[in-house]
Structures are given as C-alpha cells and as structure tokens.
Amino acid sequence: MEFVLYEVKDAVGIITISREKALNALNSQVLEELDAVLDAVDLESVRCLILTGAGQKSFVAGADIGEMSTLSKAEGEAFGKKGNDVFLKLESFPIPVIAAVNGFALGGGCEISMSCDIRICSENALFGQPEAGLGITPGFGGTQRLARLVGAGMAKQMIYTARNIDANEALRIGLVNAVYPQEELMAAAEKMAAGIAKQAPIAVRNCKKAINEGLQVSISEGVAIEEKLFGDCFATEDQRAGMGNFLKKKDDPTKVKVVAFQNK
Numbered sequence: 001m002e003f004v005l006y007e008v009k010d011a012v013g014i015i016t017i018s019r020e021k022a023l024n025a026l027n028s029q030v031l032e033e034l035d036a037v038l039d040a041v042d043l044e045s046v047r048c049l050i051l052t053g054a055g056q057k058s059f060v061a062g063a064d065i066g067e068m069s070t071l072s073k074a075e076g077e078a079f080g081k082k083g084n085d086v087f088l089k090l091e092s093f094p095i096p097v098i099a100a101v102n103g104f105a106l107g108g109g110c111e112i113s114m115s116c117d118i119r120i121c122s123e124n125a126l127f128g129q130p131e132a133g134l135g136i137t138p139g140f141g142g143t144q145r146l147a148r149l150v151g152a153g154m155a156k157q158m159i160y161t162a163r164n165i166d167a168n169e170a171l172r173i174g175l176v177n178a179v180y181p182q183e184e185l186m187a188a189a190e191k192m193a194a195g196i197a198k199q200a201p202i203a204v205r206n207c208k209k210a211i212n213e214g215l216q217v218s219i220s221e222g223v224a225i226e227e228k229l230f231g232d233c234f235a236t237e238d239q240r241a242g243m244g245n246f247l248k249k250k251d252d253p254t255k256v257k258v259v260a261f262q263n264k
C-alpha cells in the first residue's frame, strides 16, 4: 500500500494515513487502501484500532480538493459512495476505533474522525467543516454525525459559518474526549486502546453494537437491543471467566486474574 500503513502492537492495530505532502487528504486511492486495510484486520487477535495521520501537522485535511474539482456528476457520486462505504465500515467495525487526531481534521478529516468511536487530539488539532465555503455540503456524513455528537445548534454554527475550532473548543463541546501535547498523543491512544483490549472482547463488541444501534431507534427499542446483546454474553466463555475471576478474587484478595479472556 502506498498511502496507508498498518502495524499491530500486542492486541492493538494502528492505521496511519500517510500522504503527508497533501496533509493526508483523502483521494480515491487512500479510500481504497483504507477499505482494504480494514478488511485485513485479524479480528481474532486485534481488539482495538487506532486511526491517525502521518506527521505532526495534519490528521486528514479533508477530501482531496484537486481530485474532486474535475469530477463529473457520475464520478462525484462514485467518489462519495467510496468514502461513505469506508466511513460506515469504520463506524460499524466490530471492534472499537480510536481517532488520534494529530493536527488538521477538516471536512472529510473531521468526518472520518467522527466515524470512529472515540476522538482524542493533540494541542495543535483544528476541526472544521469548511464545505459551505467550497460550494458544497459536507458529504461524508458531517451534517449527520456532528449534530449527533455536539448537538444541532453547535453543529449548525460550525457548518454554516465554515469556521474551524481548536482543540480546546473541541474538548469543550464534546467533540473530543481529551487533548494532549503532540508528543504524548500516540502513547495516550495506545494506553487507552490497551485498556479496551484487556476487557472481554465479545462484551466490548456488544457494547459498541448496543450503543450504535440504540442511537438510531427509540429508547424502548434501544433497551430491547441491549437486552438481547446482554443475553448473548451468557453464551460466552469470557463471561464465565470474567465473573469467575471476580469471585475468586473475593475469596482470596491476593489472587490476580487467573483466567484470561479468550474472545470466545
């Protein structure tokens, strides 16, 4: 792959969009490579993903404006579909994905971060949906995901004014969970990912499914989704291991966890 790097550290997969000369902007090739890398993740051994951008300046500076500028209507639709398919794949990916936003997250960059489960960022990060200034609407889910994450009023303000916000404002409005100095960002992302990876994997996947699917329906339907996924956990070995470990520790507080989660 030319523009997407993938490495695995213990149970954490790290995907890096690496097209630094164009500030990691998303062209068709990046989108195709992202799609392929997601398909290649070994879900038996990898329990959490981190998505970041190469370099210290940009996470993703948006969809590639050069490529988009010459698209015909049909090509524009095909490009939009390619992006939306990848973003939906990320959003519904079975394991959690943390966006480590290390700089510009504009347009498609802000949108791809919002397809991830959790966003943390560096102090120099800048978020925004500049599309209205380019004569288009956000096309990779920006109008939908931003409003769900930060509320309709703040999303409308950001989108209508095309004004970027810095890391502290992103934290204040709940777009990111935490802000770190650039040099500490990846360590913080890896620590969070490792914390997720050590929990019972099927339970974590079911939590993601329950939250994502529950947000699309009424509260009573959401609770029904949760009920079913809760019940499913009782067919797993990991539920017996998790509760068994707790009970053993209660009997003898000196005992550490004795049964590791097997993803079964």
Ligand code: DAK
Pocket (backbone or CB within 6 Å): 021, 022, 023, 025, 061, 062, 063, 064, 065, 066, 076, 077, 079, 080, 081, 083, 104, 106, 107, 108, 109, 130, 131, 134, 136, 138, 139, 140
């Ligand atoms: N696309 C292509 N190249 C980009 C780029 C982008 N989005 N952003 C930056 N670059 C390139 C620059 O052209 C420059 O390349 P060279 O001239 O060196 O060859 C290089 O990266 C460095 O950029 P600058 O020289 O501009 O660097 P600065 O530090 O001065 O400025 C900046 C950084 C991020 C403020 C600036 O580059 C900038 O404003 N970039 C554009 C940001 C932006 O407007 N992003 C939103 C793009 S629109 C759709 C689905 C989705 C979308 C559309 C349709 N459908 C469903 C159909 C999404 C749209 C977008 O994301």
